Amino acid sequence: MPSAMQQLGFDEAAFRARTTEDIVVGQEIIRHRLSSRLIHWSVAISFFLCLFTGLPVWSPVFGWIGNLVGGLSVCRVLHPMFGILFAAAALVMFFHWAKEMTLTAKERGWIGPRLFAYLRDAENHAEIGKYNGGQKVFFYTSALAGLGLLLSGIVMWYPTSFPHWLHQTAIVLHSFTFVLFAVSIVFHIYLATTAEPGTFNAMTRGTVSKAWARIHHPKWYREILGLEKRS
Secondary structure, three states, rough: OOOOOHHHHOOOHHHHOOOOOEEEEEOOEEOOOHHHHHHHHHHHHHHHHHHHHHHHHHHHHHHHHHHHHHOOOHHHHHHHHHHHHHHHHHHHHHHHHHHHOOOOOOHHHHHHEEEEEEHHOOOOOOOOOOOHHHHHHHHHHHHHHHHHHHHHHHHHHHHHOOOOOHHHHHHHHHHHHHHHHHHHHHHHHHHHHHOOOOOOOHOOOOOEEEHHHHHHHHHEEEEEEOOOOOO
């Protein structure tokens, strides 16, 4: 029988997800508390602000995007500012999640064939905790990409303050890092939506279903339900 609060439409899982995580509420598990989700979305939004103001500067092909925000000159002013915002948000996210993203010896194997084995459902899922090796690798490569974009962006922002060769190198590094990062973000969005339905809820509502946790992160599922001691 549903409780009186449930009958009134009170969503206990969403309410408790504001301040806590890694607990079971009914048929759901709280995966990310509100602060974690806000940090994640601040990085995501600032990245897309950088994207939409940077593409028109990067290539005339995307000039039409610049027209949507006031023209190329406006993009040139806004892009570095959004870049600083993105770097700041990414730095907060790094320190927020760094402790949970330590790669074990086995998880280092995700840098290569094990990622594709996971996508083919050929990887042994039984020992996957709250974050799998691929997610941890993505965390660190994203941090490196963010650092590369920041440093190269600073050199590009102040071209007369650095040697010509360094400025040209920064342009190449900024473009190359951007392309790789953008591709990885598309892949990240695909995995969080189409590839693994139910994942997106973790970063909106803060919760996932028990079934989702059992299938995708079984070790974490067992730990949360008290079936296995937390490592």
